[in-house]
Amino acid sequence: MRAVLWAFCGLLLVFLIAPILVVMVTSLNDSQYMEFPPRTWSLRWYANFFGSAQWTGPALLSVRVALVVSVCATVLGTLAAVGIVRGRFRGRQALEMFLISPMIVPIVVMALGLFFLFSAVHLLDSPVALTLGHTVVATPLVIVLVRAGLRASDPALELAARSLGANAWRTLIYVTLPAIRPSLAAAAVFAFLVSFDEVVVAIFVGGPASTTLPKRMWETIRFEIDPTLTAVSSLLTLVAVFVLVVAAVVRRPGKRGAGLTV
Amino acid sequence: MRNEMPAIGAEARRRRGAVVLRALAKRYANFAAVDGIDLELAAGEFVTLLGPSGSGKTTTLMMVAGFTPPSEGDILLEGRSVAALAPERRNIGVVFQNYALFPHMSVEQNVGFPLRMRNQPSRTIAEKVAGALRLVRLEGLGGRMPKQLSGGQQQRVAFARALVFDPDLLLMDEPLGALDKNLREQMQFELKRLHAELGVTILYVTHDQEEALTMSDRIALMNGGRIVQLGTAEDLYERPNSRFVAEFIGESNVIEGRLEDGAGFVAVGGARFPAPCQKAGDPTLMVVRPEKFSLAPPGTPGIPGVVAGLVYVGDFTRYLVDVEGGLRLIVKVQNRRTADRARDGERVALRLDPADARLLNA
Ligand SMILES: Nc1ncnc2c1ncn2[C@@H]1O[C@H](COP(=O)(O)OP(=O)(O)OP(=O)(O)O)[C@@H](O)[C@H]1O
Ligand SMILES: [Mg+2]
Numbered sequence: 224m225r226a227v228l229w230a231f232c233g234l235l236l237v238f239l240i241a242p243i244l245v246v247m248v249t250s251l252n253d254s255q256y257m258e259f260p261p262r263t264w265s266l267r268w269y270a271n272f273f274g275s276a277q278w279t280g281p282a283l284l285s286v287r288v289a290l291v292v293s294v295c296a297t298v299l300g301t302l303a304a305v306g307i308v309r310g311r312f313r314g315r316q317a318l319e320m321f322l323i324s325p326m327i328v329p330i331v332v333m334a335l336g337l338f339f340l341f342s343a344v345h346l347l348d349s350p351v352a353l354t355l356g357h358t359v360v361a362t363p364l365v366i367v368l369v370r371a372g373l374r375a376s377d378p379a380l381e382l383a384a385r386s387l388g389a390n391a392w393r394t395l396i397y398v399t400l401p402a403i404r405p406s407l408a409a410a411a412v413f414a415f416l417v418s419f420d421e422v423v424v425a426i427f428v429g430g431p432a433s434t435t436l437p438k439r440m441w442e443t444i445r446f447e448i449d450p451t452l453t454a455v456s457s458l459l460t461l462v463a464v465f466v467l468v469v470a471a472v473v474r475r476p477g478k479r480g481a482g483l484t485v
Numbered sequence: 486m487r488n489e490m491p492a493i494g495a496e497a498r499r500r501r502g503a504v505v506l507r508a509l510a511k512r513y514a515n516f517a518a519v520d521g522i523d524l525e526l527a528a529g530e531f532v533t534l535l536g537p538s539g540s541g542k543t544t545t546l547m548m549v550a551g552f553t554p555p556s557e558g559d560i561l562l563e564g565r566s567v568a569a570l571a572p573e574r575r576n577i578g579v580v581f582q583n584y585a586l587f588p589h590m591s592v593e594q595n596v597g598f599p600l601r602m603r604n605q606p607s608r609t610i611a612e613k614v615a616g617a618l619r620l621v622r623l624e625g626l627g628g629r630m631p632k633q634l635s636g637g638q639q640q641r642v643a644f645a646r647a648l649v650f651d652p653d654l655l656l657m658d659e660p661l662g663a664l665d666k667n668l669r670e671q672m673q674f675e676l677k678r679l680h681a682e683l684g685v686t687i688l689y690v691t692h693d694q695e696e697a698l699t700m701s702d703r704i705a706l707m708n709g710g711r712i713v714q715l716g717t718a719e720d721l722y723e724r725p726n727s728r729f730v731a732e733f734i735g736e737s738n739v740i741e742g743r744l745e746d747g748a749g750f751v752a753v754g755g756a757r758f759p760a761p762c763q764k765a766g767d768p769t770l771m772v773v774r775p776e777k778f779s780l781a782p783p784g785t786p787g788i789p790g791v792v793a794g795l796v797y798v799g800d801f802t803r804y805l806v807d808v809e810g811g812l813r814l815i816v817k818v819q820n821r822r823t824a825d826r827a828r829d830g831e832r833v834a835l836r837l838d839p840a841d842a843r844l845l846n847a
Contacts, residue, residue: 379585382552385572386579388602388650397598401589 243460250453257450268454278451281439285419288350288435292357292418297411299358300365305395307366308373309381323363333360334427341428348430356428357418364417365410372406373399412470416463502563502653502686503528504549509558510710511544518544520710521558526654526686533689535697536707537733542690545707546656549688550579562653573602578647578685580657584639586631592618592642593627599650617645620679637668641675648683658690673700694734698722706730722774728845731772738814740771744844754810756788759839768844775803775817777841780825780833787834790814792827802826806835 245259253263272278307319325333337356338347346352380402384394400407422437429438436455443449504526511519519541526532534542547553549560551572560568567575586595593614600610618624621641631639640660647655660676661669677700680687691697697704698718705712706721714721714730725731728739742752750760750771758771781787790808797820804816804827816835818825827833 377583377585379581379583380587382550382572383579383581383585383646384587384598385552386550386575386577386656387599387646388573388576389598390571390573393602398587402587404589 246453247457247460250450250457252450252453255450257448257453268451269458271451272454272458275451278436278439278455281434281436284350284353284433285436288353288357289415289418291354292361293411293415295354295358296361296365296414297407300362300410300414301369301400301407303362304366304369304373305399308370309378309399323366325359326363326367330360330423334424337424338427347428348432350433352428353425353433353435356424357421360421360424361414361417365414368410368413369403369406372403376402408470408473412466416466419462420459501528501684502526503561504654504686504688505559505561505564506545506549507559507561509545509548509560510556511541511548511553512556517710519548519555522705522707522710522712524705524712524715526688529684529686531680531687531689531700531702533691533697533701533704534707535691535694535704538692540707541710542692542707543658544710546579546658546688546690549654550577550656551575576650576653578650578652578655580640580643580647580655580660582659582662584631584643584663586639586642586646588631590631591627592623592629592631592634595631595642596627596645596649598646603650613649614645617649620648620682621645621675636664637672640664640672644676644679648679648685652685655685655687656690657687659692660689661696662691662693669696676700698734706733708733724843725772726845728770728772731843731845736775736815736817738773738775740773740812740814741769742771744768749839750842750844752808752810752812754808754812756809756812758788758842759837760844761839761842762844767846770845772843772845773814773837773841775815776801776819777837778806778814778816778818779836780804780816780818780827781836783832783834785834787836790833790835792829792831792833795827795829806833808835 249257249259249261250268251264251266252258252261253265253267254261303322307315307322334356337352337359341347341349341352341356346355376399380398381394384398385391389397420437421435422441425435425438426441429435434442436459440452440455443452504524506522506524509519509522509524510517522541522545524532534545536542544553548555551567551570555568558568559566562575562577587598590598596614596617597610600613605613614627615624618627621644623638623641623645626634626638631642634642640663643660661672664672673696689697689701698721701718703715703717704721705715707713708729714726716724721730721734725734725737731737731739740750740752740758742750742758744760744762745751748757750758750768752758752771758773760771783789788808790806792804793807793813794805796803799820801817801819804818806814806816808814814835820826
């Protein structure tokens with residue numbers, strides 16, 4: 224029985240990971256054609272990626288946009304989550320539904336809406352449009368993650384802080400947020416990854432002057448078969464894994480808290 | 486050498502923090518959680534709110550702390566109304582049942598938090614934190630995180646944190662509720678010591694009556710959002726003013742009947758009890774604590790009865806004694822001499838000093 228379970232899990236893992244492994248191995252090809260398994264090995268497609276502004280430009284843009292999105296979405300989403308979880312006001316639940324509703328709207332519909340919106344204000348094909356668009360996509364995710372963290376943290380902590388002389392703002396800054404630091408870190412990481420991976424909004428509101436890495440990949444596969452794609456894919460996967468590993472390490476509660484100094 | 490604890494030490498002899506709750510009430514949509522409470526705490530007094538679950542103890546405390554706005558009434562601290570003040574401006578220490586220590590701060594940072602919020606210089610903070618940790622006997626643990634402490638140690642940190650800024654009043658909501666019995670008794674002792682040393686006014690909440698009886702100067706027994714009786718432990722135990730109090734505090738025989746001229750108190754079944762007064766009138770209940778009875782041989786003066794069961798508890802024995810009319814009484818007798826003990830099924834006479842019985846109007 225155990226053996227069957229292990230075998231099943233093993234198969235499932237292979238099934239999930241195999242495509243990624245195939246891409247990674249193929250990226251080490253020396254041939255013009257994407258052969259699997261490669262007959263000769265090289266890093267030429269990686270060199271091609273790093274040597275070509277065609278690729279590094281979009282890559283840098285993606286990173287910049289994702290960083291800004293991560294900050295904006297985390298700040299906005301956290302404030303919203305605090306209001307939703309700790310607030311006591313009429314229409315709180317309706318507001319909560321409204322704020323996380325972008326998660327259930329099909330991304331294409333969202334992208335189309337953003338396209339019309341940004342074309343009306345002449346922002347299409349700009350990093351600003353990408354950043355705003357991705358923030359809209361990432362914020363609900365942040366809200367959901369931070370909301371979970373807040374619900375799991377003891378509201379008595381905040382009452383205690385108030386009784387000890389902290390006003391509402393200082394309570395938020397010195398107690399509420401630090402107490403849910405793991406959720407905040409997770410939210411920031413996922414917001415970054417959402418933007419970094421995002422392709423639909425990038426295609427709709429981006430253009431020649433604002434091409435992100437995923438958009439460049441999509442365009443490449445449409446017009447040519449360039450093995451550089453496999454190198455890019457491998458790099459993207461490695462970046463995602465790296466970010467998640469760093470996040471996991473950061474989330475482990477340290478021995479000392481973040482030194483609180485006033 | 487400097488005083489161990491400058492701020493608190495200096496205040497120890499100055500009793501302060503008189504509190505007045507005036508017609509305090511909290512009403513929800515169609516329900517009064519607290520239904521008009523009047524309570525005065527003298528400076529330095531230890532008063533406990535005791536009562537069954539849902540009687541409004543926590544709600545009262547939360548209103549005093551400033552977390553719940555009262556629907557009616559006023560709260561005076563040192564003669565000035567604090568009802569409109571934000572919690573952080575009331576200078577009231579609060580200890581919560583689950584400690585509410587900040588998980589991301591070390592013990593020192595937790596205890597220093599109220600001082601940092603008061604913008605005190607870091608040297609003063611370090612001194613006061615060290616003093617407060619010494620006071621609760623946690624020297625040397627300042628660098629630990631809350632998770633690395635036992636429940637009792639966490640509770641001490643919570644005490645230190647609530648005391649270090651020299652509050653006028655300390656509120657505690659079942660602070661020992663999460664501790665096991667042994668530790669709880671030890672902490673009760675510690676708390677009394679702290680109270681005696683610091684002279685701070687304490688408003689304490691518990692539903693453990695033993696804790697209330699042993700720790701408090703006075704007890705306010707609550708039920709249904711009201712204070713049903715306010716007094717010392719002895720007042721509540723010896724002179725309950727209602728059936729609820731008699732049954733909530735300790736064990737009681739509550740006997741229904743009426744007072745008859747010359748015949749004492751006649752229970753519904755016909756058994757006659759000596760009464761503390763002779764005048765017939767309204768009272769329809771008599772309350773007798775089980776240990777007020779004593780057992781005598783049958784035929785001697787007293788209320789005749791039959792032992793219907795007994796439990797030997799070491800220093801005393803609890804008897805069930807049936808008297809006339811099927812009335813079953815609980816009787817507690819100290820096991821001072823073997824000769825005093827009765828056997829199951831034995832006929833006995835119950836002796837009762839009329840001064841030990843209490844008459845109530847329903
Ligand atoms: N926000 C609220 N809305 C409606 N009713 C409430 C609210 N908060 C408390 N209550 C009710 O008020 C009553 C008193 O609650 P409170 O917490 O003060 O009781 P308590 O004496 O502290 O009980 P316990 O011993 O169980 O802690 C309860 O019946 C409770 O259900
Ligand atoms: Mg309570």
